[in-house]
Amino acid sequence: MPAIFxxxxxxxxxxxxxxxxxxxxxxxxxxxxxxxxGLLGLLVAMTRWPAVHLLPAEWFYLVLTGxxxxxxxxxxxxxxxxxxxxxxxxxxxxxxxxPKIAWAAFAxxxxxxxxxxxxxxxxxxxxxxxxxVPMPAKPHFYLGLILFAVGALVAVFVFFxxxxxxxxxxxxxxxxxxxxxxxxxxxxxxxxxxxxxALALIPAFLWSIGLVxxxxxxxxxxxxxxxxxxxxxxxxxxxVAVWYAIAALVLGAKPLSEKVSRTAxxxxxxxxxxxxAHHILADPGIASEWKVFNTSYAMYLAVLGSMIHxxxxxxxxxxxxxxxxxxxxxxEWLRKGPWGNPAFAALVLSVVxxxxxxxxxxxxxxxxxxxxxxxxxxxxxxxxHATVVAGTTLAFMGITYPLVPLIFRRELVxxxxxxxxxYLFGIGALGISLFMMxxxxxxxxxxxxxxxxxxxxxPYDYPPAAYLMLGLNGLFAIMATxxxxxxxxxxxxxxxxxxxxxxxxxxxxxxxxxGGAVAVSGYGSEGTLRLPGTVVLVSLFFxxxxxxxxxxxxxxxxxxxxx
Amino acid sequence: MALTSPENRLWWKESLHGVEIxxxxxxxxxxxxxxxxxxxxxxxxxxNLSNEAYRVDPEEYGRRVEDFAxxxxxxxxxxxxxxxxxxxxxxxxxxxxxxxxxxxxxxLQKGQSYRLHLSSMDxxxxxxxxxxxxxxxxxxxxxMIITIKPDQAGVFGVICNEYCGVGHSQMVGRIYVVD
Numbered sequence: 001m002p003a004i005f006x007x008x009x010x011x012x013x014x015x016x017x018x019x020x021x022x023x024x025x026x027x028x029x030x031x032x033x034x035x036x037x038g039l040l041g042l043l044v045a046m047t048r049w050p051a052v053h054l055l056p057a058e059w060f061y062l063v064l065t066g067x068x069x070x071x072x073x074x075x076x077x078x079x080x081x082x083x084x085x086x087x088x089x090x091x092x093x094x095x096x097x098x099p100k101i102a103w104a105a106f107a108x109x110x111x112x113x114x115x116x117x118x119x120x121x122x123x124x125x126x127x128x129x130x131x132x133v134p135m136p137a138k139p140h141f142y143l144g145l146i147l148f149a150v151g152a153l154v155a156v157f158v159f160f161x162x163x164x165x166x167x168x169x170x171x172x173x174x175x176x177x178x179x180x181x182x183x184x185x186x187x188x189x190x191x192x193x194x195x196x197x198a199l200a201l202i203p204a205f206l207w208s209i210g211l212v213x214x215x216x217x218x219x220x221x222x223x224x225x226x227x228x229x230x231x232x233x234x235x236x237x238x239x240v241a242v243w244y245a246i247a248a249l250v251l252g253a254k255p256l257s258e259k260v261s262r263t264a265x266x267x268x269x270x271x272x273x274x275x276x277a278h279h280i281l282a283d284p285g286i287a288s289e290w291k292v293f294n295t296s297y298a299m300y301l302a303v304l305g306s307m308i309h310x311x312x313x314x315x316x317x318x319x320x321x322x323x324x325x326x327x328x329x330x331x332e333w334l335r336k337g338p339w340g341n342p343a344f345a346a347l348v349l350s351v352v353x354x355x356x357x358x359x360x361x362x363x364x365x366x367x368x369x370x371x372x373x374x375x376x377x378x379x380x381x382x383x384x385h386a387t388v389v390a391g392t393t394l395a396f397m398g399i400t401y402p403l404v405p406l407i408f409r410r411e412l413v414x415x416x417x418x419x420x421x422x423y424l425f426g427i428g429a430l431g432i433s434l435f436m437m438x439x440x441x442x443x444x445x446x447x448x449x450x451x452x453x454x455x456x457x458x459p460y461d462y463p464p465a466a467y468l469m470l471g472l473n474g475l476f477a478i479m480a481t482x483x484x485x486x487x488x489x490x491x492x493x494x495x496x497x498x499x500x501x502x503x504x505x506x507x508x509x510x511x512x513x514x515g516g517a518v519a520v521s522g523y524g525s526e527g528t529l530r531l532p533g534t535v536v537l538v539s540l541f542f543x544x545x546x547x548x549x550x551x552x553x554x555x556x557x558x559x560x561x562x563x
Numbered sequence: 564m565a566l567t568s569p570e571n572r573l574w575w576k577e578s579l580h581g582v583e584i585x586x587x588x589x590x591x592x593x594x595x596x597x598x599x600x601x602x603x604x605x606x607x608x609x610x611n612l613s614n615e616a617y618r619v620d621p622e623e624y625g626r627r628v629e630d631f632a633x634x635x636x637x638x639x640x641x642x643x644x645x646x647x648x649x650x651x652x653x654x655x656x657x658x659x660x661x662x663x664x665x666x667x668x669x670x671l672q673k674g675q676s677y678r679l680h681l682s683s684m685d686x687x688x689x690x691x692x693x694x695x696x697x698x699x700x701x702x703x704x705x706x707m708i709i710t711i712k713p714d715q716a717g718v719f720g721v722i723c724n725e726y727c728g729v730g731h732s733q734m735v736g737r738i739y740v741v742d
Contacts, residue, residue: 285616300594460720
């Protein structure tokens with residue numbers, strides 16, 4: 001069936017029509033959920049801001065539940081399905097396996113996500129993203145999530161099927177591209193993660209309709225976090241793959257070493273999943289041995305994977321920029337990067353903020369004893385806004401800019417706005433993250449409507465600095481929201497009203513790096529792999545990591561002795 | 564590049580560059596240091612969460628806490644007349660988390676150890692001692708026992724930091740530590 005393929009004039013890739021349509025529809029729906037969930041997030045921040053205190057308590061908890069599920073599950077996973085189809089069918093020059101089943105998966109995901117949102121907005125299901133039993137939600141809250149999970153699982157298997165077809169039909173030579181390898185990592189983690197979700201949510205659903213009398217709250221938390229944390233590890237694998245993809249598209253960057261980057265992904269597959277332990281460190285009756293081993297991903301082997309990517313991504317950017325002629329001094333390659341290209345800006349901001357604000361704090365939060373200082377405080381959402389918003393979401397926004405011309409074949413409109421968008425959104429997200437972590441360090445509870453404790457039987461006052469932190473959190477949330485709205489406006493208007501991309505546009509305004517395929521690094525040869533800038537950046541990162549880690553042990557040593 | 568298959572089909576046979584070997588070794592060793600820091604703290608540190616916990620029926624637990632409160636009550640406080648209970652130094656102390664209060668209020672002596680029992684009567688709650696900042700997850704059906712030794716005198720708040728419904732933000736208890 002040659003008719004359903006087109007050849008991409010910019011990359012020479014053969015693109016399967018049904019795959020392309022499915023990529024578009026999944027990405028567009030993802031952006032809709034991002035818009036809905038993001039606006040709900042603004043309402044949350046405006047209520048937390050003590051001087052504004054926008055919503056009443058019932059609405060606050062309802063909106064917070066909707067915010068969490070729409071952005072952490074629906075936005076991210078719809079977009080990841082698009083990434084999986086792209087990394088398999090498009091990058092491997094292959095047809096998508098069973099497009100009809102892929103459509104069925106999409107339909108299930110839509111039905112599930114809408115059903116869950118209906119349950120949340122009807123009230124009586126304000127149980128948060130985590131829906132811990134025995135706090136009850138309505139049956140269709142759980143059922144919606146289960147249907148969505150089944151749909152996502154089917155989509156993951158369509159991806160695996162496509163890999164098999166590509167291999168059988170020999171549509172590529174040698175090994176799959178690194179980006180596809182990263183996508184495979186994400187997909188394997190997704191299978192584990194979605195299965196855990198089913199194991200936690202199906203009993204909860206049966207309990208909600210009265211078929212099961214009791215679900216153990218501790219067991220639920222252990223298994224649910226196999227979904228809750230691992231689903232965010234799908235993000236890590238997916239956005240690291242996206243980082244490599246952006247660097248390749250914009251700068252023609254190559255991985256410094258295929259072996260090193262792929263080994264780092266393998267470490268993710270082997271060790272990331274046990275991180276559900278991060279959430280159980282302050283729970284009763286779980287042995288310290290279990291906690292120490294699992295929370296550290298078996299001696300920090302998955303952290304090792306991230307630290308490897310943390311060098312190989314900036315290293316790949318530096319190597320490419322030096323090849324492109326920016327060879328002066330330590331940092332010319334960085335200073336003269338294409339900062340006006342939103343994909344590049346999003347890439348750099350995402351790498352830096354994910355690594356420093358998200359990664360370091362995550363390790364600290366996940367150290368067994370240090371967790372006592374921060375468990376369930378605002379430090380926790382502070383940490384994961386750095387990883388999931390400043391890291392994953394910004395990376396996904398970044399890759400969307402080149403994908404609109406490549407996949408939708410439209411010119412971007414409002415290019416000036418697009419240039420500023422990653423900065424607004426990224427710095428807004430960073431502020432949200434830092435000020436929540438600040439408030440959390442002062443002890444402020446997460447998921448909390450009123451830090452003044454009005455009507456409590458006995459009063460308690462948080463330090464005044466906590467009020468300031470939550471005010472600043474509100475301001476940066478407004479900034480991030482503006483960034484988010486601009487993203488949606490630019491992308492949607494480009495898709496609807498952007499000029500069709502013909503040969504003239506492609507010549508004038510190429511999306512794919514045009515520097516030619518001159519190999520910079522016969523890898524391993526001494527002369528070509530001098531990356532002084534990267535070495536300095538990585539050293540700075542490492543020193544801040546070590547200092548911040550031990551400062552927290554110092555804090556811990558000052559609290560009441562307990563055992 | 565990362566979007567195409569590796570140019571060198573035998574990419575796994577490429578040798579590693581010195582810079583990468585150094586960084587991977589540092590990162591690996593740092594992981595070991597962090598891993599053994601947790602173990603070291605179990606031996607030398609004073610803040611380690613207890614592993615002692617029992618399955619318990621919430622009603623039975625509730626009766627025990629009421630007996631405890633009756634036995635050692637010294638006064639009542641707060642808008643809902645919560646008993647303030649002064650357990651014997653070195654002995655057992657109890658606290659209940661329930662919708663939406665921490666019950667009772669404890670009065671402890673500085674520098675003395677107490678076996679503090681914690682459980683929930685209904686949903687999950689978060690026992691967050693402020694401003695000290697000790698945060699523990701409280702489950703129904705599980706009785707957790709931690710040994711604490713308050714080392715500062717003062718008035719401490721016990722906040723609920725696990726979301727537990729619409730009254731969550733009113734769930735505040737108290738612990739006094741007296742010299």
